[in-house]
Amino acid sequence: MTASLLWLRQDLRVHDHPALLAAIAGGAVIPVFIxxxxxxxxxKIGAAQRWWLHHSLTALGASLKKRGSKLILRRGAAHTELARIARETGSRRIHATHAYEPWWKHSEERLPTDIALVLHDGNYLAAPDSIVNGQGARYRVFTPWYRRLLDHMPPTLPQAAPDAVPAPASWPRSDDLADWDLLPTRPNWAAGFGAWCPGEKGAWRAARDWLDAIGDYKARRDYPAQPATSRLSPHLHFGEISPRALWHAIGERDDAGAESYRSELGWREHGINLVDQMPDYADRNGRELFDRFAWRTGADADRDFAAWTRGRTGYPVVDAGMRELWQTGWMHNRVRMVTASFLVKHLLIDWRRGERWFWDTLLDADLGSNAMNWQYVAGTGVDAPVFSRIMSPLLQCERFAMADYVRAHVPELAHLSDAEIAASHGRDSGAPGYPEPLIGHEAARARALAAWEAARG
Structure with missing residues (x-):
């Protein structure tokens, strides 16, 4: 029998990998990443994620080598390269994990018809189209969707990693990972990424360390100065750990922390549920009213957007978040909400510009989650609060004790007291080297509400 191809995408692991096990059941396997x-x-994948991908593929290649296999690397259109490898090896079967982003579906549709593509569930707690109401219709609102998801839980038990992966009689050509130039060099803007450990082992190490503290998750998750979040989002995005393995690792705990984290796993999956129903959700307003919304454009808006990306808005929490993002490839979730709200409502800049910036700079950038979260904060989404709910960075700073977080990322303000840092939101801090606010909070609020009323008609 000829070898099967294992098409790897966002499932870079060997534990709990149904597509891998199905391919092994058929004989020899050729693992391929394109x-x-x-x-x-x-x-296309953003710059920060290319750094992660390099290290994740390195780790996966080593794991496959221990099992008598190897990872074949190719670059180009996925359907073209898969067809080419199939011709080179005589393979007529491809196993892969279901992926729901529109470009993956396009790749699948363009594969030659004489090659059998066998898709397996494995990257989500439940297939998006399996969560339906009593009439068989899909959900677009999170709360009823999540309630129905819980009816399907717990998920099936995760599957053990294979001891060996049967190798083919001969291997096709593979690119050298170093030739892909995924790592930055001049300048090395990823120098601050060193705290991360991409790969399956890193994912499980992070999960084990964090699960000991999950009981505090609900109470502390919104306080960025004392982070209680799991920081597993990049590992989940690249499929280095499966959601159902993580769900079962939590076990039967029913405390508030565990329940809150399960809900966050659900929120992540709701994003792909929306994209599966609306493939252009990352580009199109979920509410048509915003198609006529007067977003700011032109030189002044471009200047403000550049200041936002550099963490130079004059709002300490916003600037701390944007600098944390640039330095570490990640940002605390509560601060993501503040920074996104500031761009959309204080600066009146189209949410899609911010979404694209996050896509390029976040290690955990995920099409579904990124689009859903930006549209939620902007008020443009199908399941979002009304636009007129405008987040105050000052109140967020005070409520969630963010002064130490600001000091950690905005050294110009490190000498200020907690009260002085909070008061600097929308007012000149007087600190040398720190910019004045781009706009005052009350002026920004009035401008945003006026634009909202104009759009409503």
């Missing part, structure tokens, strides 16, 4: 910058178009 760096496809063509099919996604403007949604």
């Amino acid at each position: 760096l496809d910058d063509e099919t996604p178009g403007t949604w």
